Amino acid sequence: MPIPESPLPPPLPSNTLASVPERFPALRTHLIDGRTESRIEQLGLDDLSPGELVVRTRYAGVNYKDGLSVHGQAKIINAFPRVAGIELVGEVVDASTPGWAAGQPVLVHGFQTGIAHDGGFSSYVRVPAGHAQGLPEGLTPHQVAVLGVPGFSAAMALERFEEMGVTPASGPIAVSGAGGAVGLMSIAILNRAGYRVAAITRRMDLADGLRLAGAAEVIDAAVLAQPQRPLEKPRFAAAIDNVGGAMLSWLLRTMQDGGCVASVGNAAGNRFEGSVLPFIMRRVQLFGIVANAPWPQRHRLWARLGSDWKPDFDKLLPHVAHISLAELMAHSASQLQGTTAGRVLVSFEP
Ligand SMILES: NC(=O)c1ccc[n+]([C@@H]2O[C@H](COP(=O)([O-])OP(=O)(O)OC[C@H]3O[C@@H](n4cnc5c(N)ncnc54)[C@H](OP(=O)(O)O)[C@@H]3O)[C@@H](O)[C@H]2O)c1
Known part of the structure; x- marks a missing residue:
């Protein structure tokens, strides 16, 4: 049965730093006595790796590589503790650099997101402005997250x-x-x-x-x-x-x-x-292929994904599932076993 597209919920009344709760949930991965341990924790913004943009996460794509990270099955994360999640779509809540405005939808992938910088498995993320991209034309935020x-x-x-x-x-x-x-x-x-x-x-x-x-x-x-x-x-x-x-x-x-x-x-x-x-x-x-391209190629390819390569989302959506942060560890364990199918997004509801 087709899963209906879930558009972005309406923005919060005030898209400002004041709207960020003092504590919010994130899946954080630790290295303890040589063993990887991932657990949901209540973090504050200062617990996250730095960045000029504070982004409220709406969707975090779940990738095979993230499963390897959170279950410690390959040396992906390069410094602990780390919030994994190599990609996210959300909206800017606060920007301490010109060119960005609160409420602006944003896409982040590559640049060692979820590896050397805290990534998408968190309700809020701090993102270096040079790692963030406005959404390409022709695609809704949810469609961008599905493609990811x-x-x-x-x-x-x-x-x-x-x-x-x-x-x-x-x-x-x-x-x-x-x-x-x-x-x-x-x-x-x-x-x-x-x-x-x-x-x-x-x-x-x-x-x-x-x-x-x-x-x-x-x-x-x-x-x-x-x-x-x-x-x-x-x-x-x-x-x-x-x-x-x-x-x-x-x-x-x-x-x-x-x-x-x-x-x-x-x-x-x-x-x-x-x-x-x-x-x-x-x-x-x-x-x-290494999906971490220089900016001209990123813009070029996302433009095509929103135009002449834009897939038929009616055909794709039956293969897209949304899970909660709490379901992520079990899902990624199955993914590493090769028993999951299709595209899975962690969905952060307001
Ligand atoms: N180079 C890059 O930049 C880049 C970017 C994204 C992903 N990747 C890599 O690309 C691969 C696929 O990523 P994904 O996101 O599509 O992962 P995925 O959703 O987990 O899908 C992987 C698929 O590979 C097949 N598979 C899994 N385990 C297998 C095994 N032991 N033997 C044979 N086939 C197996 C399964 O397909 P069937 O059941 O249909 O056979 C499975 O659905 C991963 O290795 C990922 O790390 C690389």
Whole structure:
């Protein structure tokens, strides 16, 4: 059943520092005797890392990387204690620098948010003004939050494909880890941009939903268990790989001549085996994505996400879930097990 879009609630009567409660909830991660411990605490603004903007958080996207942070499964956070959450959408409550006004909607991602600076898993955040972006045209605050880092990562890959000469006429684009957030956004954005998308998932029970999101075909990831050949039948003009490991090896072997593979994720692991044959026999190109782009690229890609790459949100919203801060630890534990699907936002209600 479609989840209705939840627009931003109306601004508080006074969008000023005085409206910030003395204490507000945040999920904060500590390192205690070498072990990571994350718990909901009542913080004040002075407990947060510094920044010229005080932002009231409305939505914080939940990313795989955040799960690794809050459960201490990888060394992501670089100083403790830290509020994780690598992205957020909210509104400015107070700005001690020109160019920003109270009540202004704002997007924050990258710049080590949730890693070296306190991030989105808090009702209020202090943000260095140089890390904040006004919302792109053509998108509501909720739509920006839905796209978030996963949508931006997909857009980075698509821009590179375009630069490498890939067009919808080149052939289908494979998307692995299709049931996850980057997979879902990749499907919807590529579909909007006119590409035929082949979604690859371990969970064929998701196939109907992935087709509704814009996939033209759904491939069972069990294909990896079939006997391997040095080069498989060429199938794809490009691929967005969110999985790594054997999936990345298979994608490289199934590219058409001149195919382009974007390595985005490592949900199945960091290592992969391969041979040089895809490169020297089919001119395959492999490149990496780091969703922390310089400002000109950020503005360019968000502008496209709000215009010619703007996905059909009616198709996306059935795959978007909203959780509370209290549900975050359990959700991210499931995400690391690979049992969650779609895009999940922590929603901070007034
Ligand atoms: N490079 C960057 O800047 C960047 C940006 C964003 C995300 N990422 C990375 O991209 C990856 C995907 O992120 P996400 O937000 O989409 O995560 P997600 O929502 O948790 O989705 C990951 C998907 O990968 C598949 N998967 C999970 N565990 C697996 C396993 N053990 N073996 C094979 N497949 C597995 C699942 O898809 P199916 O069940 O459909 O197979 C799962 O839904 C993560 O590794 C994340 O850290 C990187």
